[in-house]
Amino acid sequence: xxxxxxxxxGKRHGPRYGLRALAALWLxxxxxxxxxxxxxxxxxxxxxxxxxxxxxxxxxxxxxxxVIVVTGTNGKTTTTNLLADALHTLGKxxxxxxxxxxxxDGIVATLINGVTMWGRCRSDVAVLEMDERSALRVLPQLxxxxxxxxxxxxxxxxxxxxxxxxxxxLSSAISPETTLVLNxxxxxxxxxxxxANARHFFGVDPTGNESREPSGSAVDAAICPRCxxxxxxxxxxxxxxxxxxxxxxxFRSPVADVRVSPIDRAxxxxxxxxxxxxxxxRLANESVVNVYNVAxxxxxxxxxxxxxxxIGLVVDSLTPPTSRFAxxxxxxxxxxxxxxxxxxxxxxxxxxxxIVSVPGRKIVLLAIDETTDxxxxxxxxxxxxxxxxxxxxxxxxxxxxxxGIRRHDQALRLALAGxxxxxxxxxxxxxxxxxxxxxGEVDVVxxxxxxxxxxxxxxxxxxxxxxxxxxxxx
Amino acid sequence: MTLTIEMxxxxxxxxxxxxxxIEYLARCLPDARVVRTxxxxxxxFVSGIVDLVYLGPLTESGQIRAIARxxxxxxxxxxxxxxxxxxxxxxxxxECLGSRIVNAEMKYDIPGxxxxxxxxEVRMFERYTGKVMGSFEGTSQPVVGYKSQFSMVSSSPETxxxxxxxxxxxxxPTTHVEGVRRENFVGTSLIGPVLLMNPHLTEWLLSSLxxxxxxxxxxxxFAVAAYDARLREFQDTKTWSSFERVSG
Numbered sequence: 001x002x003x004x005x006x007x008x009x010g011k012r013h014g015p016r017y018g019l020r021a022l023a024a025l026w027l028x029x030x031x032x033x034x035x036x037x038x039x040x041x042x043x044x045x046x047x048x049x050x051x052x053x054x055x056x057x058x059x060x061x062x063x064x065x066x067v068i069v070v071t072g073t074n075g076k077t078t079t080t081n082l083l084a085d086a087l088h089t090l091g092k093x094x095x096x097x098x099x100x101x102x103x104x105d106g107i108v109a110t111l112i113n114g115v116t117m118w119g120r121c122r123s124d125v126a127v128l129e130m131d132e133r134s135a136l137r138v139l140p141q142l143x144x145x146x147x148x149x150x151x152x153x154x155x156x157x158x159x160x161x162x163x164x165x166x167x168x169x170l171s172s173a174i175s176p177e178t179t180l181v182l183n184x185x186x187x188x189x190x191x192x193x194x195x196a197n198a199r200h201f202f203g204v205d206p207t208g209n210e211s212r213e214p215s216g217s218a219v220d221a222a223i224c225p226r227c228x229x230x231x232x233x234x235x236x237x238x239x240x241x242x243x244x245x246x247x248x249x250x251f252r253s254p255v256a257d258v259r260v261s262p263i264d265r266a267x268x269x270x271x272x273x274x275x276x277x278x279x280x281x282r283l284a285n286e287s288v289v290n291v292y293n294v295a296x297x298x299x300x301x302x303x304x305x306x307x308x309x310x311i312g313l314v315v316d317s318l319t320p321p322t323s324r325f326a327x328x329x330x331x332x333x334x335x336x337x338x339x340x341x342x343x344x345x346x347x348x349x350x351x352x353x354x355i356v357s358v359p360g361r362k363i364v365l366l367a368i369d370e371t372t373d374x375x376x377x378x379x380x381x382x383x384x385x386x387x388x389x390x391x392x393x394x395x396x397x398x399x400x401x402x403x404g405i406r407r408h409d410q411a412l413r414l415a416l417a418g419x420x421x422x423x424x425x426x427x428x429x430x431x432x433x434x435x436x437x438x439x440g441e442v443d444v445v446x447x448x449x450x451x452x453x454x455x456x457x458x459x460x461x462x463x464x465x466x467x468x469x470x471x472x473x474x
Numbered sequence: 475m476t477l478t479i480e481m482x483x484x485x486x487x488x489x490x491x492x493x494x495x496i497e498y499l500a501r502c503l504p505d506a507r508v509v510r511t512x513x514x515x516x517x518x519f520v521s522g523i524v525d526l527v528y529l530g531p532l533t534e535s536g537q538i539r540a541i542a543r544x545x546x547x548x549x550x551x552x553x554x555x556x557x558x559x560x561x562x563x564x565x566x567x568x569e570c571l572g573s574r575i576v577n578a579e580m581k582y583d584i585p586g587x588x589x590x591x592x593x594x595e596v597r598m599f600e601r602y603t604g605k606v607m608g609s610f611e612g613t614s615q616p617v618v619g620y621k622s623q624f625s626m627v628s629s630s631p632e633t634x635x636x637x638x639x640x641x642x643x644x645x646x647p648t649t650h651v652e653g654v655r656r657e658n659f660v661g662t663s664l665i666g667p668v669l670l671m672n673p674h675l676t677e678w679l680l681s682s683l684x685x686x687x688x689x690x691x692x693x694x695x696f697a698v699a700a701y702d703a704r705l706r707e708f709q710d711t712k713t714w715s716s717f718e719r720v721s722g
Contacts, residue, residue, distance in 0.1 A: 157622050157665075158603045162489050164533040165598070168580070217493075222485035228513050228539065230485055345491070378603045378715070380620040382665045385491020408700035412670060415693045416498060 016060050017119050024054035025061070025119055028112040044101035047108030058104065059141040061111050062121040064095060067142060068300060071130045071170065072150030072189070073163070074347065076102070078320050079150050079293045080129035086297055086314045087125055090306065095123040102129040104137045132166045133159065135173035147174055148181040148300050150292065152188045153239050153346040154218045154386055158378070163188045163220050163240075181299045183292065184256040185241050187221035202299035203243075203256030204291050210235035210242065218345055218386045226251050237288065238353070239346055258299035260291050272312055274302050279312030285320045289350065293320065328466070331473035334360075334444040335465050337458055342370030342450040345386030351448060352391035360443030362397045365461055367430040369406040372452040381409050389417035398442065401425045401433030403457075430457040434464035439472060477506040477525040477683060480518045483540055484510045489531035490622070492564045495667040496528050501692035502680055513539060519554060520547055525683055527554070531565035531665065534580055534596065534624075541570045544587045551589055560683060561659040564668060566625055568654055568661025569594040575625075590654055590661075592630035592645065600624070604718040606642035606664055607708045608652055612678035616640065618701070618708050619664030619671055627663070636662045641708065642718050650720050658682060671704065673697040 017025070028050030035043055050057050070080040084096040095114035100106040107128050114123045130138055132152070139147070149170065152163040160166055167188050174180070176196030183189045184201035193199065214222070214236045224231055224246035234253070236242040243253040260281075261271035269280045270291075283294060294315055301311045326337040336358070340351040348368065355364060373379040392400060392414060400423055402410045407426045414424050427433045430453060437445060445465055449458035481487075481496055500508055506525075509518050518524050532540055544551065551571070555561065569575055571589040575582075577596035586594070603622045610617045617637050627645040635644065636653030644652040645663075653662035660679075662668060669676045673691050680689035691697065707713055 157490055158601070161601060161622075161624065162533050164535065168598075217488075217491060219485075219488070223513060230512050230514070378605055378620065378718070380603060380622055380665070382490045382492070382620060382622070382667065385494040385667055385670075387491075405703075408696065408703045412693060412696040412700045415696050416494065416501070416670070421693075421696070 021054045021057055021060050022119065024050040024057050025112060025115070026117065027053055028109065029117065032109065032113060041099050044103060044105035044109055046112055047101075047105035047110075050112055051105060051108055056141070058108055058111070058138070061108070062115050062119050063111060063142075064114070064121055064123045064126045066125040066146070066304070067144040068125065068127050068146045068148065069130045069139065069142070069144040070127065070148045070150070070296075071132050071135070072148075072183075073132065073153045073155050073160075073166070075150040075289055075293045075296070076129050078290070079148065079296050080127055082293060082297045082318045082320060083148070083300055084127040085318055086301060087127065089314050089317060090310070092125050093123040095126040095128075097129055102131045103134050107138055107142070133169060135170045139173040139175070139178075143175055144178055146179045146181060146300060146303055147192075148296055149183065149189045149192055150296055151183050151186045151241065153186075153241070154220065154344070155346070156343045157380055157383055157386075158343075158373070167192060179303055181296060181303060182254075183241075183296070184254045185237065185243060185292075187225075187240060187244060187253060190254050191225065199254075200258070200299050200303050201254045201256045202258040202292075202295040203260075204288065204295055205259055205261050206235040206237075206243075207262040210237055212236060214240070214242075216349060216388045218349075224249060224251050238349065258295055258302055260295045260298075272298055272308075272315065274298065274308040274311060277308040279308055281312050281315050283315075284318070287354075290320050294318065330466055330469035333439060333442060333469055335447065335462060335469070336444060337447045337449070337462055339454065339458070340368045340448045340450060342368040343373065343383050345383050345388075348383075348387040349391070352388060355397070355446050356391045356394045358444055360396070361441065362444045362446060363437050363442045364392065364397055364400045364446045364448060365403070365433045365437065366400055366410060366448050367403045367433075367453060367457045367461070368448055368450045369404045369410070370450050370452065371405055381406060384409060384413040389413050389419070393418035393420075397423065399423050399425055399437070401427055401437060403427040403430040403433050431460045431464065434461040434468070437465070439465070439468055477503055478509060478518070478523065479503075479506055479526045479528060480509045480511055480524045482511050482517060482527065482529045483513045483536075483543065484530070485512060486536040486539060487530040487532050487567060489533070490565060490665045490667075492530040492665055492667045495530070495562065495564060495669040498667070498670050498676065498692065499526070499679070502676065502690060503683070513543060517543075517547065519559070520550055524559065526560040526562060528561075529563045529567035529570070532567060532570075534577060534598075537566060537570055537575060538582070538584060540567070541575075541584065541586055544570060548587050548589065551587065555589070555657055555659045558658050560679070561661070562679075563659075563661040565663055565665050566594075566623060568663070569625060569627060571661070572627065590630070590633050590656075592628045592633055592654075594625050594627050596625045598624055602626070602643075604642055605708060605714065606639055606652060607705075608637040608639035608642070608650070610637040610675065610678075612682070613672075613674040615674040615701075616705065616708075617664075617668075617672050617675055618704050619662075619666045619668050621663055622665060623663055625663075636660050639720070641714055643720055647721050670697060671701065673701055
């Protein structure tokens with residue numbers, strides 16, 4: 001197999017609007033104004049309209065002095081938002097697609113919003129979240145200064161196939177002149193680009209509690225890229241995230257330029273090491289996924305020559321979103337909602353791992369089928385075998401109520417994972433389990449739902465559980 | 475008698491959860507020995523007795539690596555297939571044993587191991603995803619599953635298929651013939667994993683592996699319930715899209 005075809009270096013020129021490009025810009029702005037009037041913010045529609053009129057608009061529209069693209073399987077939205085917030089805190093005027101689409105149309109819509117009627121740029125920096133698969137339609141024309149990649153792990157089998165495929169797409173689209181900010185603990189991400197690219201690595205140091213042997217279903221970087229030998233893990237965190245070395249040659253995970261230490265439990269602080277300088281930071285969200293996101297932000301700021309002390313202060317001020325996790329206690333029972341993206345085994349595994357990490361007697365309500373796929377294509381349930389349902393065999397979980405159309409598939413997966421069949425309760429409706437769970441014998445109830453059913457299932461289950469607990473305690 | 479199941483190259487052949495096929499088979503055959511052969515090791519089937527050889531889904535570079543490791547053993551693989559050793563190659567693993575694999579976008583055109591006559595064309599920007607339901611001579615119940623792939627295998631009418639689809643495409647969108655079956659070699663592009671999704675197929679395989687013993691399907695209540703629910707759905711014509719039909 002040949003190396004990916006790297007596009008001609010996309011050195012950007014200044015804005016050169018012809019009449020058609022200006023017409024596209026104005027139409028895009030008109031569409032955005034109308035949509036705002038209708039109360040619809042952040043849509044991709046202005047970009048789509050403008051590109052219909054002038055398909056090369058992305059290549060000519062004025063852009064800020066610095067353009068940063070953030071991509072990756074997980075964490076790209078959070079990292080984009082944190083980075084935009086950080087740069088705003090540093091006094092920069094930032095264009096970002098925080099509320100918009102991360103496909104080409106959405107990125108163009110963001111850039112249209114960032115220029116005047118005559119096409120002059122109004123911001124200092126653009127921070128643009130990009131869907132990984134859109135790279136070939138975005139990067140060659142946009143020619144960003146920096147591409148940040150948070151990680152590349154398994155995603156939808158239908159859309160993303162496997163991480164190596166996504167890495168190939170990205171490497172095919174990245175100009176050699178782009179600086180890459182990459183996760184050193186993810187061998188697939190760390191391999192992006194070519195030797196011509198400047199690379200800056202970020203990582204999260206081990207706590208000492210990590211395994212040295214992978215145990216999950218989906219380990220996508222298990223062999224040495226040089227000699228095919230099975231890699232040894234210095235530490236293994238999840239999927240193929242961790243640090244490796246080859247027992248047969250001198251191949252190693254790259255050394256991180258920016259590292260975040262484990263938390264010091266006494267002080268609640270972590271050390272952020274930037275090259276050789278260390279500052280203390282306190283994070284609002286201590287999940288390991290968020291720590292990686294913060295490390296990516298710090299590494300990008302380092303590339304932008306922000307001083308380490310300043311980076312530390314800015315990182316301290318960042319507040320990541322917590323929309324995927326919500327908790328309340330009613331009468332001594334904790335109700336925990338977890339948005340658990342069906343179709344994406346990696347995300348599901350992390351949610352299951354989180355359940356096991358919580359102390360106490362637990363019950364899980366599971367309604368994570370991504371059945372929307374059945375209406376616009378083909379629902380493929382193979383992803384459940386890419387997810388580590390084995391976590392749910394933990395003895396602290398007394399019952400798992402499985403609801404919905406795919407309950408039989410879910411039950412089979414749970415049983416194969418070692419969950420005692422007596423603990424698996426099948427319920428036809430996604431919400432009925434909330435009426436049935438024995439709330440008197442439990443410390444924590446987990447309500448797991450997917451994106452598409454967050455309202456009809458996630459909300460309804462939460463309301464019912466809360467109501468039952470309040471009645472029990474009245 | 476202890477059966478030996480050899481999983482080839484599990485460190486690279488592990489996509490789409492398909493290795494659960496072997497996990498399930500091992501649950502059905504608790505006394506079986508599962509040998510996991512690494513990429514830089516000599517396969518156990520080369521010099522020993524193996525009852526079932528399994529290769530799972532691979533990345534594109536993984537296919538190239540697997541072909542390089544298997545090609546030196548072509549005559550041994552040929553001999554084992556002729557003499558009735560069981561093989562199960564799922565998803566794109568069976569493509570490794572064809573005549574060639576052509577991938578224009580990644581710029582390679584390489585010979586396969588050459589056990590079978592078909593060739594494979596890989597199109598990195600035309601991923602096909604669809605359902606499949608079809609008949610397999612070993613079971614009275616239809617086989618069901620999913621395809622999600624960049625590749626299409628040539629029709630190659632001289633190479634016998636694993637199943638004949640009643641709905642969904644076969645080796646490519648112009649044929650109902652899906653996969654490959656020669657003696658006890660079963661190759662299918664279905665993922666799912668196919669043995670968990672098809673308890674009747676697993677029962678056939680167990681009977682074929684151990685003819686002297688009544689097959690004991692592990693987790694049979696769950697597996698049959700999931701199969702029955704899916705079959706009902708697949709038998710409903712409204713659940714099928716136009717792209718899931720064989721053309722021509």
